Amino acid sequence: MKKLLSMILVLVLAFSLAACGNTSNEPAPAGNDTPSGGDTGAAFQPGDIIGVSLNSQASERWQRDAATLEAAIKEAGFEPMIQFNDDNATVQATQIENMVVAGAKAIIVCPYDAGSLGTVLKDARDNGVVIINYDLAVTGSDEVDYFVGYNNREVGVMQANAIIKALDLDNATPENPKYIEMFAGDLKEANCWYYFNYANEVLKPYFDSGVLVCKSGETDINQCTIVDWELTTLETKFNARMTGFYSDGTRLDAVLCPSDYFVGPVSNFLQDYGYGTEEQPMAYITGNDCYESVCWLLAHDLAGMTVFKDTTLLSSACMDIIDTLAKGGEVTGLEDYQPDEDYDFVLKAKFVDMFAVDKDNLKEKVVDSGFYTYESIFGDVMPEEEE
Secondary structure, eight states: OHHHHHHHHHHHHHHHHHHHHOOSSSOOOOOOOOOTTSOOOOOOOTTOEEEEEESOTTOHHHHHHHHHHHHHHHHTTOEEEEEEOOSOHHHHHHHHHHHHHHTOSEEEEOOSSTTSOHHHHHHHHHTTOEEEEESSOOOSOOOOSEEEEOOTHHHHHHHHHHHHHHTTGGGOBTTBOEEEEEOBOOTTSHHHHHHHHHHHHHHHHHHHHTSEEOTTOOOSHHHHBOGGGOHHHHHHHHHHHHHHHSTTSOOOOEEEOSSHHHHHHHHHHHHHTTOSSSSSOOOEEBOOSOOHHHHHHHHTTSOOBEEEOOHHHHHHHHHHHHHHHHTTOOOOSOEEEOSOTTSOOOEEEEEOOOEEEOTTTHIIIIITTSSSOHHHHHSSSOOOOOO
């Protein structure tokens, strides 16, 4: 009975929104069969719904994105419909279906499981909805009109180059190598492959020459992944490596982490092993996303670097696309982007800038820009760590 009532309510909502949103006598647009980045035929009007599908609401990162997107959508005269999937692919697919029923003209989608949304996105596009893939790439399906995000392959390159510079690998010798351990995020997220594999590609010549060594031998992404980003799994794996390979007094020089979500915990683990002192300086830990707490660690020599991604640039790029389409224009400034090398399709992408941040340029990038305050980064009290 409850299921029947729910279906009736959804149908009533769909018909009422359709009546409000289509006041002319002209029929609604036909389905969308155009290729990625093509003319969608969408007719945007002030007050139209723009859907936003993001990941866990517990994450500071996605809260920040939601706030900037909501403000940008409202400023442009549209109605935001923002939902979080709480890291559940089934929930996300249902939410996107409901956005289509509600009459959304565009949906901004950040996938939790990169390869799980092909069917629901196709249905949305068949109903004339513009799909903007946001930040984390959809894979296994070309049912996307535009991609807006960072060239996340470059994150791994930035992280690797920072390690090369910090460890002075160009002047290292096999007789006195530097030691590194590596971790990857959950492989359901396409970006985790980019971060890890492109960092590994840059570091490979140093591994091959013997000046960079991973004592655990775990350099394959499947060995290094932390399923579901579980911090207890990270701690277990980290401790196993430290006790198994570094208890002989070998110094661990660097830790490749895909995200700031791991940086704080890894820094804490290393401090438990005596790192972060004048006698035993902290290993060089890489990050990504510029958490406030990680910026504090950089300022206090307890981490190495992060990647600063200004999320306001993402929301602006999304609204530029929607504004152009609303005016009947052609979206320009697009690049071809192949999110998954196992598939032969490309997306039309708008990339926005990101920056490697370390202690040397920390004040310029995140304080002088107004992103964080001087006191929160350089003060004595570490900000509360983000989820």
